[in-house]
Amino acid sequence: MGRTTRLATACTAAAMLTLTWPAAGMSSAAATAAAVTPRIDLRVLVVDDGGPATQAIAAELDSAGTPYTTLDLNNAARPTITAAYLSDTVSGRPRAKFQAVVLPNDNPFGAGSAEMAALAAYETAFGIPQVDAYTYARPEVGLNYAQDPGYIGSLDGATAAVTATAGPFGYLKGNVPFEDNSPTVGESYAFLATPLATQAAGATFTSYVDAPIQGSTARGSLVGQYSHDGRRELIVTFVYNQYQQQFRLLARGMVEWMTQGIHLGADRNYFALHMDDVLLGDDRWNPTLNCTPGDVDCAVGTDQSDPDPIRMTPADATYLKQWSAANGFTPDLMYNGGGSEDYKAEHGGTDPLATQLIADKNAYRWVNHTYTHPYLGCVQDVSVVPWKCSTTATGAVVWTSKADITAQIKDNTTWATQHGLTVNKQELLTGEHSGLKILPQQPLDNPNLATSLTATGVTVLGSDNSRDPQQRKVGPALTVPRFPMNVFYNAGKASEEVDEYNWIYTRAADGGSGICEGSATSTCLDTPLDTATGYASYIVPLEARTDLGHVLSNNPRPHYVHQSNFAEDRIAYPVMEKILGDYKNLYAASTPIVNLRMADISAELSKRAAWDTAVKANKVTAYRIGDTVTVTAPSGLQSTASMPVGTRQAQLVGTTAFGGAYAGQLSGWVAPGALQSSVTLKLTAAATPAVVTATPAKAAQSAQTAKAKAPAQALPVPTGATDPVPYGPGDTGKQKQHRKHTKAARR
Template identity: 60%
Template sequence: MKRTIRTTALTVGALIAALGLQAGPAQADTTAPRIDLRVLVVSDGGPATDAIAAELDAAGTPYTKVDLTSSARPVIDAGFLADTVDGRPRAKFQAVVLPNDNPFAAGSAEMAALASYEQTYAIPQVDAYTYARPQAGLNVPTSGGYSGSIDGVQAQVTDAGRSGPFGYLKGAVPFEDNSPSVGESYAYLSTPAPGADFTPYVQAAIPGTTTQGSLVGEYRHDGRRELVVTFVYNQYQEQFRLLSRGIVEWMTGGVHLGASRNYFAVHVDDVFLSDDRWDTQLNCTPGDIDCTNSSATPNPIRMTPADVDYATAWEQSHHFTLDLVYNGSGSIDQREDNNGADLLADRLVADRNQFRWVNHTYTHAFLGCEQDTTVVPWKCETNPDGSTQWVSRQTIDAEIANNRAWGQANGLPLDNSELVTGEHSGLYILPQQPDDNPNLAPALADNGVKWLAADASRQPGQRQVGPAATVPRYPMNVFYNAGHASEETDEYNWLYTSRAQGGSGICEDNPDTTTCLPAPLDTGTGYQNYIVPLETRIDLGHVLSNDPKPHYIHQSNLAEDRIAYPVLNGVLDGYNALFADNTPLVNLRMKDIGTELQRRAAWKSALDAGQVTAYRIGDAVTVQAPNGTAVTASLPTGTTIGAGSFGTAYAGQVSGWTPSSGAALTFTLPHSAAAPAGTARTGAKATAPAPRTKVPAGVKKQVPYTREH
């Protein structure tokens, strides 16, 4: 099993092989053209080109989008594609993405200009989703191939794909099949046309045969190279997420701005506290403010020393570190109630270096407005003049400082710049509290807090709160008030079944955000058979989206039935089955996630403002960005910057962040990064427009992970 990366901030990246240009000594090359590090995306409004654009956005790779459906779009001609800068020919784009192999009308001057441009500068072209035909290097599907759904098919990366652009994958590429009633993908499976220089990279068996049909392959012809993709996808589907990195690396030759990694971090909240348990008869949680039944009796859930032993053994076997988000008063209360004994705290403190630790405030107090809990839902208390009564700065200070002092006294390895408030309180909570507590920011400053957790389901974007930047966290659908799988399933049924089925009907009242289950899940099997696979797919989707935001669960989920582990195992084992050892999960602590999000925001702002210039000439890559904006890039192994090496290894490359003073940065590529030689340039040949391809309804948007009505 591969190890996860336990690192802090990433270093920078360089840029890899030039698009079809032979590399020479950086200072001596006076003949090579300038290739700007920017991608041209030509879109017809379909999901495939939009998915590639989304991948470039997420990585921070600049591109120009031309919308073929817009009457105001620019004409793609020689002047649009290339010019001369300082006497040197310049290619304005390092790669071209088209919706298919020829989206223009017959005899199109624009397609001829693109073909000529690609030949002149050895620029690769991606056919985002095209019909299999000889013009794309393939036989038509009616000649022993297949046209149709490939939902649930497991494709494979070929040996050429693994030794080439998809070397970060082990081999399997499963296609989603989330709903039996929705078409989620469609493909043309076919073999290379006679005489075509075509190399399949990803393929699947043609139904009813043992013959493999290409799904992704490289076609070389007429001095050009095309990556031919014959299946449709959207940006959310697992099959695209698995292949998107390889598509980008192929079309950029591995030299591009931006970087992509697969991240996973898990915070365990309420450590040392007890969490109240869901009551399967009352359909509420005794001890919580919204459980008003007079017969409700709290029944707490708390970890034991055996649960700590299990957690440390699990971490070691999975090479993964959990972040324990703790409340020190939970141990104080336990000792007061048990003649000074707290076996859980003793074991956790003894094993403290097996985990990362985050301050969760001393008592888990609500730090927003003063709550009026006599009504459900609660509301904010008000002053006589109608203004909101806020929890004081002194109270917030005490919650942060007292918990820090408790942790330091017990030797917990803390980073005092990190904080998770109870229920993410202090930050606005809609609808009751539309504003942050004005006392929160000063208290954060008092205590040196720079990174403050937020709930990503409420506040998905990073924002500034006084001296601190938020770190949005994904809530996992493993409930805080469940220690047994049967309790989790019972509450899930209450939330996600209709009133007619005995549920709360919340799913009926919010049709845009949830889908009612057609029937309650079996409380004996529903968790393992339905909830675990569902949550695993959702979380793995975050992992594969270059999204560093952490997930969070609660200490109760590591106790009793230990219901968090099946989901965590699903994510980690599922990931390890798909990715090669050179592409480990990146397991960052909270402050480093915050730093990554902050750098990305600054980089995106600079790109959007047109303040970044980047190009390659021979072996030299030059990047200029505003002073104080770190530069991100992905480059071939062996790239240097100045006298030092560049970046850290990931997925067969090096990548990372490099500080910028505003002056030009120069990266030197290794000689081994020279692009493969192109075929003979025999002149651009006119081809007919590509036939219309089929796009099933389910591929236009993310297919719901829940069962259909």
């Protein structure tokens, strides 16, 4: 049975008859709408108590672009939940204003709460699912108390699993590992309990995710569906924040469950890798000087040059092609054609590396990285450390000229054409992201950059996510923020990487620079890493875990390393292999990594920004009536949606395919067809949620049960769930933006 079918079946199990009015708590105007299929608006109600669990779900909805309304329980001026707040009638048709409800727990209100009764009646009347973001195990939610067998406490480092009845979590392969980033900080807390052997009449509990109960052969539920009194609740008995891997793995399924697989917004797992400086040689870290010859703060000789740069060999190029094919992963080669020409001039007119890469050119995507990688911002004054922008006698900043920038772009494009490389001329990455603002020395973009981009037709421009994280316009171009990986540009050997890592992330008392001490952007190592083993044992798993966090966050931004990391010890590969390997161990084949080229990433970020703006301004309307979903958005704006397999877009004549397959669903961007002002999507019969029975008796019973249920007690929340625990040096606050030791005036 497919996942979408299971979702439809679960919904159908709630009831099979037509809507009958009036239900308890519903307005009397609904009485005239008997047997009319209701309208369900595609919007989620998030009742927020300020805890990390509800905020994590809200963050997932934000990331996907799924509309929701927040009701803040801590705000005394908030609206009161009543029948009128939840539903009304539009053109004689009953309307549910929310397709799902997210609560902090199964009953966050006081005993006998009229608000909880209104919610229960509403959910019963319209078949609206309810997510209990974090609650404890007890009979009121279909579970035994967490005792005999049972467990209450930390799950740090434990491995949960998707059950055979995977429900909406069928996109996972099986295991759901819980993070354990610090031995001294609690990061998770859970109640593990078994379902009641004898449920109340008509009630059932189906566990979707469980974990072994310590000291027992039983397994306790962590996520499960409790069906009762004509309602469905998703019971989650562990706490989490939006950054933790266990939540990232389950977030998609939570949303699909609550929306019954029908919602605005989409969530995919993205990973693209940019290899900077291809065909150049990168300066090498000097472990004696604790700096990089060629950098302004590490002059060696009168020409400030590095006598031993790192450059890939033909054998490294051959290995790259073989690795790419074996792993089914295409990297982006950010090339500098002038590097090859300089190498030829110094080595008898030949460049075996370029010859090999060009022979394998179709194995990669090629991106213009300028011809010789000069600094394209202000003219740097390197007579001081740190460098500053050169100025005229009147104090005006001296900028790299439009002619020089344009030549760098055009010469590199010409070189690619001469060597048969296919290059998208709209894409550009400048050396060190130069030309763009960099604080504190250059707070403005080089004004000549925008005019050069116009002259060369560049519309996609790479930037550094660690210092310029939002996509923005630069002349005709939109930036693509890139995540820097903590595999340094100036390391070809593992020992060099570890030595520099120690220098940056070790206290002065331990022989390091002390930069990490008191830093707001990095933390210190407890002790220096062993240069022989530290890379494999510490840096690789740390960096892979951080980067995998980006992949699981519906974030299309690419990552970048340098060609030096694919030479000599080839230190980039262990990180890449762990990212890809861990991903394959977690996800089913239906949910592959999406690897986009830079222009497509730019387009995705741009469409998301426009969509998010329209959603937050309440300019998007979407609803479902039976098997038909209607989406209306501002003219010219594409909408994003996720729908069950088999969904098609209705045109004036006939239908056309909708979206692309991913994680057992269809999702994608969609616009109205010819001569249409809105998008109409048609669901298959199997995927259409059944219209529920909402008799006065059943709604009254559900409301009475909700009133009788004791409110959930205050639940324990460990420090690591309220204040996310960093993975390690360079990852404070789980923002995943590492300090990267970058080049400065190296050429």
